[in-house]
Amino acid sequence: MISIKQLSKSFKTKDQTVQAVDNVSLNIEKGDIFGVIGYSGAGKSTFVRLINRLEDPTDGEIILNGQDMTDLSKSQLRLERQKIGMIFQHFNLLWSRTVYENVAFPLEIAGVPKAERESQVLELIELVGLKGREQSYPSQLSGGQKQRVGIARSLANDPKVLLCDEATSALDPETTDDILDLLVSINEKLDLTIILITHEMHVIQKICHRVAVMEQGTVVEQGDVLDVFMNPQSKTTKRFVQQLNPQEGSVDELKEFITSDDHSEVVKLHFVGHNAKRALISDVSKQFDINVNILQGSISPTQEGAYGTLYVEFQGEPETIESVMNYVMSTGVEVEVIKHVE
Known part of the structure; x- marks a missing residue:
């Protein structure tokens, strides 16, 4: 040392x-x-x-x-x-x-x-x-x-x-x-x-x-x-x-991609290691009555494993959105709420 x-x-x-x-x-x-x-x-x-x-x-x-x-x-x-x-x-x-x-x-x-x-x-x-x-x-x-x-x-x-x-x-x-x-x-x-x-x-x-x-x-x-x-x-x-990740924009820059007029949540998902390879969005779409609007994302390899970020808008009933975020967190993916959209 x-x-x-x-x-x-x-x-x-x-x-x-x-x-x-x-x-x-x-x-x-x-x-x-x-x-x-x-x-x-x-x-x-x-x-x-x-x-x-x-x-x-x-x-x-x-x-x-x-x-x-x-x-x-x-x-x-x-x-x-x-x-x-x-x-x-x-x-x-x-x-x-x-x-x-x-x-x-x-x-x-x-x-x-x-x-x-x-x-x-x-x-x-x-x-x-x-x-x-x-x-x-x-x-x-x-x-x-x-x-x-x-x-x-x-x-x-x-x-x-x-x-x-x-x-x-x-x-x-x-x-x-x-x-x-x-x-x-x-x-x-x-x-x-x-x-x-x-x-x-x-x-x-x-x-x-x-x-x-x-x-x-x-x-x-x-x-x-x-x-x-x-x-x-x-x-x-x-x-x-x-x-x-120079393409990673601010919330204001992402607004033009947000499509829902109904209640929704814009979240930032952090993937690390093997989680970066998960088909998470596909799993969510199959298991929950919810629409997922992918706004922006990137993935980067390092010597210690891959990491990535994904901005998504979850569109649906508040209770369903809460269940989705609990499910995502249970897989080891970090969830950061960026903005409530009304």
């Missing part, structure tokens, strides 16, 4: 002191893919650079691999950093070196014998899907291939933790998904703990188990991805969740 306690970082400028990270505390379990999301200036990139001491913290503790990273000497820190891989938004490859030579570079620095180095490098290149491109130079690769080289290089010293600082921000959507799939595969094959910094909620949704939301240097919300998506508490989190 990685334990981060009351971590802070301030920068002094000529005119003021900037608090980039402010009293952040997080626990990250071994083998997790942990996302840290925030808008530009939230402090997330500074935060990730504190973990491997590319930046020195002003205060706090970083317990990693049983060591407090803030207490290490320079020589001890060099050794501990070998257990932490890092990939970057703009790849940071050596442009005068081939794919093979880029991946081999950390092993050269670590003094790994040439024969052993060769087998490790070829294995890593195959792991990231670049077999056959060993002698290519970065200028001959696509953006996604360059990031695969960066990932292979970051794994060269067999790290226990992989830090990803906006690793997909420079990539198109299809290539982003390919890189995220690769990270999930590596996480499973190597039991590697991944800390992923991003400003894209799609990235969190697709591969993360847990997430922390940062704003102005602080963590304003954290928890399991599914819980945070279903019940966002902070204003910032709600804005990020809205990115995934």
Whole structure:
């Protein structure tokens, strides 16, 4: 487990002191893919650079691999950093070196014998899907291939933790998904703990188990991805969740789709996990004397299961509507009454 306690970082400028990270505390379990999301200036990139001491913290503790990273000497820190891989938004490859030579570079620095180095490098290149491109130079690769080289290089010293600082921000959507799939595969094959910094909620949704939301240097919300998506508490989190369902309108925007002049209820149904696959509306229509007007809906997959929302109008007698909502709740689907329509 990685334990981060009351971590802070301030920068002094000529005119003021900037608090980039402010009293952040997080626990990250071994083998997790942990996302840290925030808008530009939230402090997330500074935060990730504190973990491997590319930046020195002003205060706090970083317990990693049983060591407090803030207490290490320079020589001890060099050794501990070998257990932490890092990939970057703009790849940071050596442009005068081939794919093979880029991946081999950390092993050269670590003094790994040439024969052993060769087998490790070829294995890593195959792991990231670049077999056959060993002698290519970065200028001959696509953006996604360059990031695969960066990932292979970051794994060269067999790290226990992989830090990803906006690793997909420079990539198109299809290539982003390919890189995220690769990270999930590596996480499973190597039991590697991944800390992923991003400003894209799609990235969190697709591969993360847990997430922390940062704003102005602080963590304003954290928890399991599914819980945070279903019940966002902070204003910032709600804005990020809205990115995934931009079509989700307000009640006023839904009014034009409400058809009944009789008594009815407009409700929002929350589906989680296996409930997202239920034929619930069909069941309701068969079992109750009621009309169901589907107003709007969406479903999104996450690493912890699918979740979805569905806005519906139930049209019928009040007693029947009440029975329907009790039935829906009994199936494990959360019901939120949006508006009584008279």
